[in-house]
Amino acid sequence: MSSGQLIVLTGPSGVGKGTLVRSLLARHNDLYLSTSATTRSPRRGEVDGKDYHFVTRPQFEEMINQGELLEWAEYADNYYGTPRLDLEEKINLGLKVLLEIEVVGARSIKETFADALRIFILPPSIEELENRLKGRGKDSPEAITRRLEKAKEELAASGEFNHTIVNDDFKQALQQLETLIFPI
Ligand code: 5GP
Numbered sequence: 001m002s003s004g005q006l007i008v009l010t011g012p013s014g015v016g017k018g019t020l021v022r023s024l025l026a027r028h029n030d031l032y033l034s035t036s037a038t039t040r041s042p043r044r045g046e047v048d049g050k051d052y053h054f055v056t057r058p059q060f061e062e063m064i065n066q067g068e069l070l071e072w073a074e075y076a077d078n079y080y081g082t083p084r085l086d087l088e089e090k091i092n093l094g095l096k097v098l099l100e101i102e103v104v105g106a107r108s109i110k111e112t113f114a115d116a117l118r119i120f121i122l123p124p125s126i127e128e129l130e131n132r133l134k135g136r137g138k139d140s141p142e143a144i145t146r147r148l149e150k151a152k153e154e155l156a157a158s159g160e161f162n163h164t165i166v167n168d169d170f171k172q173a174l175q176q177l178e179t180l181i182f183p184i
Pocket of ligand 1: 011012013017036037040071072073075080081082100101102103104105106
């Protein structure tokens with residue numbers, strides 16, 4: 001059976017992971033994005049089963065207890081996790097599967113999927129990250145403060161990853177990602 005590849009993209013909230021992932025998916029039909037489960041409420045425009053599987057805390061805890069999650073973490077007072085079954089099926093079919101997840105979960109992938117390509121996206125600076133979080137208008141001021149505090153902790157872990165990419169110039173960051181995911 002051909003074997004695919006797991007690619008883990010991580011970095012602090014607001015660093016631009018989501019935009020990079022959307023561009024990658026638009027340019028590569030053979031790339032598949034895993035849909036996570038979360039207990040956070042849907043934001044305007046988010047669709048259940050597409051952006052996330054939106055579940056309650058008891059439902060999420062049941063998923064943990066049943067061993068249904070490859071990894072999970074608590075982030076900004078909510079649970080986030082990667083459903084195992086769908087991902088393993090895709091990898092076994094030979095597909096490249098992308099995870100866009102926070103740092104704690106991304107770290108734990110090293111134990112479960114030693115061969116995964118683990119990439120950390122860095123902001124040009126903490127000040128720039130703060131500007132981006134404020135500019136995207138998705139989160140309350142309290143949530144932004146929490147996410148920035150968390151980001152400082154997360155940045156300290158960047159050295160544990162196979163590769164780091166600074167998302168300063170978007171096009172350049174995208175190109176660097178493509179070179180790692182689709183080596184010539
Ligand atoms: P957001 O609430 O902005 O959608 O996501 C918050 C953070 O959770 C982001 O850093 C995102 O990458 C991360 N995240 C999304 N899905 C998962 C997941 O399945 N597992 C983990 N560990 N983090 C996730």
